[in-house]
Amino acid sequence: MNDRTNGEHAVPPEQPDPGHGAAGPRGPGCGSGTRGAGADAASGHDPVPPAAVAPRSPGPDGSPGIFDKNLLDRCISCGFCLPACPTYALTGEETSSPRGRITLMRALETGQLPPDDPTLAEESSFCLGCRACETVCPAGVEYGSLLEQWRDHQWSGRDRPWIARLLMLLVSRPALLRLQGLVRRHARGGPGGRAGRPAAEPAAEPAAAPDQPVSLMLGCVERGLYPKVSRAVRELCPEVAVPSGQGCCGALHAHNGDSVTGAAMARALGEKLPGTVLTTAGGCAAHLAHHLGRDRVRELSEYLGEAGYAPAGQVTVDGRRARATLQDSCHLRNGLGVSRPPRELIAAVADYVELPGADRCCGAAGTYAMLRPEDSRAVLDPKLDDIGRLDVDYVVTVNPGCLRQVQQGLRRRRSRARAIHLAEFLALAGRPGRPSDGLPGPGEG
Amino acid sequence: MATDTGLARDLAALVGPGHVRTDAGALTAYGRDATPLFHALPQAVVLPGSTEEVAAVLRYATEHRVPVVPRGAGSNLCAATVPLTGGIVLVLTRLNKILEVSSEELLARVQTGVSTAALADAAAARGLLYAPDPGSRTVSTVGGNVATCAGGLRGLKYGVTRNYVLGLEAVLPTGEIIRTGGRLWKDVAGYDLTRLLTGSEGTLAVITEAIVALLPAPEESGTGVAYFDSLADASRAVADVISAGIVPATLEFLDRKCIAAVEEFAGLGLRQDAGALLLFGDDGAPPTVAANLARIQEVCADAGALETTLAEDVARADALLAARRCSLPALSRLGSLTILEDATVPRHRQAEMVDRIDEIAARHDLLIATFGHAGDGNLHPTCVLDPEDTEGADRAHRAFAEIFAAAIAMDGTITGEHGVGAAKLPYLADKIGADQMALLRRVKTAFDPAGILNPGKLGS
Numbered sequence: 001m002n003d004r005t006n007g008e009h010a011v012p013p014e015q016p017d018p019g020h021g022a023a024g025p026r027g028p029g030c031g032s033g034t035r036g037a038g039a040d041a042a043s044g045h046d047p048v049p050p051a052a053v054a055p056r057s058p059g060p061d062g063s064p065g066i067f068d069k070n071l072l073d074r075c076i077s078c079g080f081c082l083p084a085c086p087t088y089a090l091t092g093e094e095t096s097s098p099r100g101r102i103t104l105m106r107a108l109e110t111g112q113l114p115p116d117d118p119t120l121a122e123e124s125s126f127c128l129g130c131r132a133c134e135t136v137c138p139a140g141v142e143y144g145s146l147l148e149q150w151r152d153h154q155w156s157g158r159d160r161p162w163i164a165r166l167l168m169l170l171v172s173r174p175a176l177l178r179l180q181g182l183v184r185r186h187a188r189g190g191p192g193g194r195a196g197r198p199a200a201e202p203a204a205e206p207a208a209a210p211d212q213p214v215s216l217m218l219g220c221v222e223r224g225l226y227p228k229v230s231r232a233v234r235e236l237c238p239e240v241a242v243p244s245g246q247g248c249c250g251a252l253h254a255h256n257g258d259s260v261t262g263a264a265m266a267r268a269l270g271e272k273l274p275g276t277v278l279t280t281a282g283g284c285a286a287h288l289a290h291h292l293g294r295d296r297v298r299e300l301s302e303y304l305g306e307a308g309y310a311p312a313g314q315v316t317v318d319g320r321r322a323r324a325t326l327q328d329s330c331h332l333r334n335g336l337g338v339s340r341p342p343r344e345l346i347a348a349v350a351d352y353v354e355l356p357g358a359d360r361c362c363g364a365a366g367t368y369a370m371l372r373p374e375d376s377r378a379v380l381d382p383k384l385d386d387i388g389r390l391d392v393d394y395v396v397t398v399n400p401g402c403l404r405q406v407q408q409g410l411r412r413r414r415s416r417a418r419a420i421h422l423a424e425f426l427a428l429a430g431r432p433g434r435p436s437d438g439l440p441g442p443g444e445g
Numbered sequence: 446m447a448t449d450t451g452l453a454r455d456l457a458a459l460v461g462p463g464h465v466r467t468d469a470g471a472l473t474a475y476g477r478d479a480t481p482l483f484h485a486l487p488q489a490v491v492l493p494g495s496t497e498e499v500a501a502v503l504r505y506a507t508e509h510r511v512p513v514v515p516r517g518a519g520s521n522l523c524a525a526t527v528p529l530t531g532g533i534v535l536v537l538t539r540l541n542k543i544l545e546v547s548s549e550e551l552l553a554r555v556q557t558g559v560s561t562a563a564l565a566d567a568a569a570a571r572g573l574l575y576a577p578d579p580g581s582r583t584v585s586t587v588g589g590n591v592a593t594c595a596g597g598l599r600g601l602k603y604g605v606t607r608n609y610v611l612g613l614e615a616v617l618p619t620g621e622i623i624r625t626g627g628r629l630w631k632d633v634a635g636y637d638l639t640r641l642l643t644g645s646e647g648t649l650a651v652i653t654e655a656i657v658a659l660l661p662a663p664e665e666s667g668t669g670v671a672y673f674d675s676l677a678d679a680s681r682a683v684a685d686v687i688s689a690g691i692v693p694a695t696l697e698f699l700d701r702k703c704i705a706a707v708e709e710f711a712g713l714g715l716r717q718d719a720g721a722l723l724l725f726g727d728d729g730a731p732p733t734v735a736a737n738l739a740r741i742q743e744v745c746a747d748a749g750a751l752e753t754t755l756a757e758d759v760a761r762a763d764a765l766l767a768a769r770r771c772s773l774p775a776l777s778r779l780g781s782l783t784i785l786e787d788a789t790v791p792r793h794r795q796a797e798m799v800d801r802i803d804e805i806a807a808r809h810d811l812l813i814a815t816f817g818h819a820g821d822g823n824l825h826p827t828c829v830l831d832p833e834d835t836e837g838a839d840r841a842h843r844a845f846a847e848i849f850a851a852a853i854a855m856d857g858t859i860t861g862e863h864g865v866g867a868a869k870l871p872y873l874a875d876k877i878g879a880d881q882m883a884l885l886r887r888v889k890t891a892f893d894p895a896g897i898l899n900p901g902k903l904g905s
Binding site: 078079093 | 468473474476490539581707709773775778781
């Protein structure tokens with residue numbers, strides 16, 4: 001079977017990507033919801049440990065306790081965040097800037113704006129949650145955590161977009177995940193496609209945590225949408241275990257107004273995956289790191305970098321070394337501060353070209369591309385222009401949502417460049433005798 | 446005054462319905478700028494797309510006696526763009542075109558919603574320098590810079606925004622479009638309205654276009670850091686540098702608290718055990734830059750510096766300057782009610798002023814960190830408080846009143862680069878006197894007979 005047709009075309013385009021949105025890896029005291037355990041029971045997934053974050057309670061001044069006050073107070077409205085914000089770039093309006101949104105959050109918290117204010121609803125949804133604002137904020141505002149708290153409140157109950165509700169239900173139910181697994185059984189690789197089979201003898205101890213096993217997180221969406229990614233990881237890192245019965249990490253929930261469930265799911269997954277959790281999705285990595293601790297989580301590029309990955313060969317196109325660029329995952333870069341490792345890995349197997357604005361969101365942003373397709377495209381369009389000017393063979397991504405977004409954009413533009421996940425890209429170099437020549441034509445891959 | 450719905454409908458007819466907002470969320474978001482403790486709700490937010498639309502809105506506002514507050518990115522620190530008496534917030538961010546950059550005439554012509562950094566980048570792309578360099582350059586607009594006469598990190602050698610404004614296009618509150626100055630360095634025809642509008646804080650006219658002077662980009666620039674035991678020591682070193690006949694491009698200092706805050710954000714490896722640091726930099730011909738930086742290092746060492754080092758490359762130098770630019774927001778990590786002030790004294794009295802600020806802070810039991818443009822005598826004493834501490838805020842206001850009085854007593858001023866706005870209007874008469882205040886009001890009336898433009902600010 002042609003590798004390329006496996007999973008990239010056969011999957012409905014409306015598959016979710018929970019691995020991209022807003023999560024907060026930094027600092028304690030963030031990321032809880034106003035609702036209690038009832039939300040967990042209703043979601044119907046495996047029993048999970050109680051959320052480690054206490055629900056916020058009304059403040060002594062009678063404020064509703066929607067936000068963690070210390071987080072909200074951090075912003076001094078200097079406006080340094082404005083140039084970094086993709087939605088502010090689209091509108092030029094204060095309301096769609098991080099500073100303006102924090103002003104709105106404050107108004108919600110103090111009751112100056114009612115909870116059903118339409119601008120509050122619109123802006124909580126318009127924000128991509130890319131957290132680019134955090135990287136330029138000298139005051140250290142944890143915007144991603146504030147956004148989660150805002151959405152917990154704004155999108156509770158019936159106000160949550162139905163697509164988000166559907167996806168959250170889907171990834172919360174092990175049965176549905178298993179069904180997804182059956183459909184995509186071949187994704188896991190190996191005889192019979194049985195997950196949970198420990199890998200063969202580790203080829204090398206990972207430098208990151210020599211005494212710890214390393215467990216590959218398959219990613220509920222990536223497994224369905226891009227099964228080749230985890231298969232490529234197994235080729236690159238045979239030492240990695242792939243435990244069975246993995247659930248969703250909960251990033252989707254956290255980014256869509258249910259951070260209590262999101263936190264609980266992260267912890268539950270942490271218990272199922274022993275040792276270091278290796279992920280191939282920047283969004284999942286940031287969410288898991290926030291709840292399991294930074295030390296326990298490694299995104300693929302970090303892991304390979306620390307393990308001293310050496311490529312078996314190089315990626316070639318028409319007999320020459322491929323030209324490749326990287327689109328950052330917002331959460332990997334802005335949330336976890338990882339930007340060099342994937343670039344170094346690409347440069348090891350191909351001619352690396354920096355994409356101007358690689359650090360700016362591609363517009364995928366988890367469920368965003370489905371909830372707000374027009375805005376999502378408006379964010380993506382200038383990036384596609386930039387990619388066109390680069391004249392590259394590959395646009396490498398490190399998150400399934402970004403992969404899908406860039407892939408669809410390039411297809412629309414009939415670009416000759418191909419979007420590919422880092423794991424697959426490295427695997428192209430690591431499989432001598434399987435030429436990477438013969439790029440897909442327009443409309444393919 | 447028109448009703449709010451009537452106002453929205455009328456404004457929509459002037460600028461298009463997509464560019465008028467009267468929803469409560471937008472009114473809230475545009476009800477403040479970067480100044481703490483100042484908020485007020487406008488009745489409408491309008492984002493015009495051309496000078497003619499600005500004129501139409503102002504004509505309408507004068508006719509209907511609706512206050513208008515012009516606004517760029519809202520990054521000012523003197524409440525210059527808070528709509529104290531409601532009305533219209535006139536947002537100029539859609540006027541964001543760089544119309545021209547001329548290497549031949551050494552000037553640029555821009556719409557005033559362009560960010561300062563975008564102008565500087567466009568100039569740099571032609572090998573030119575736009576010299577004004579405010580800390581907020583990535584976000585602040587050229588119009589806002591002109592309106593407040595913004596300063597910045599290169600002030601010592603290059604001056605402030607007004608030194609670079611050659612000409613302006615501006616709309617009077619009554620709707621007339623005027624062009625002041627022009628494209629010439631030498632142009633003395635008539636009253637210098639260009640200078641009058643520069644720093645007028647949106648009280649006389651709405652600036653829609655600016656022609657600014659550029660310089661040939663310096664061939665080379667360099668930056669270094671010197672650490673001292675105390676801010677007073679650093680201040681004395683500054684005096685020695687100037688006395689040695691060197692006018693560096695940059696001479697900035699941070700006290701211990703600022704160093705810690707900046708370090709936490711930027712992670713530059715700054716020494717945490719020092720009481721103060723002096724960031725120095727120069728630009729120009731390579732031999733001159735090297736010689737000046739070496740001489741500054743010597744002078745600092747003689748003045749008792751604990752250590753001096755030069756940035757090894759441009760990236761490091763840029764990082765140091767960027768860290769300095771973010772001192773204010775970084776300081777807010779210490780306490781999120783951060784009141785930054787802008788007192789300026791003659792350079793030779795800077796050390797005295799620093800001591801005075803420390804004394805006032807101690808007496809009022811306040812945490813006041815100080816950083817600033819050392820070479821200019823432009824100090825930014827910054828009080829950091831818990832937002833809940835209203836009593837502390839009262840003490841801070843009393844302390845700053847004393848700090849301003851001290852600055853004036855030393856032949857200094859109440860603002861060196863941020864402007865007066867609403868925040869410092871109560872102190873303006875102390876600085877300029879009653880007669881000049883009265884003249885300001887007459888000037889204001891000449892431009893704005895209906896008094897609609899940015900009420901509660903200059904000329905009020």
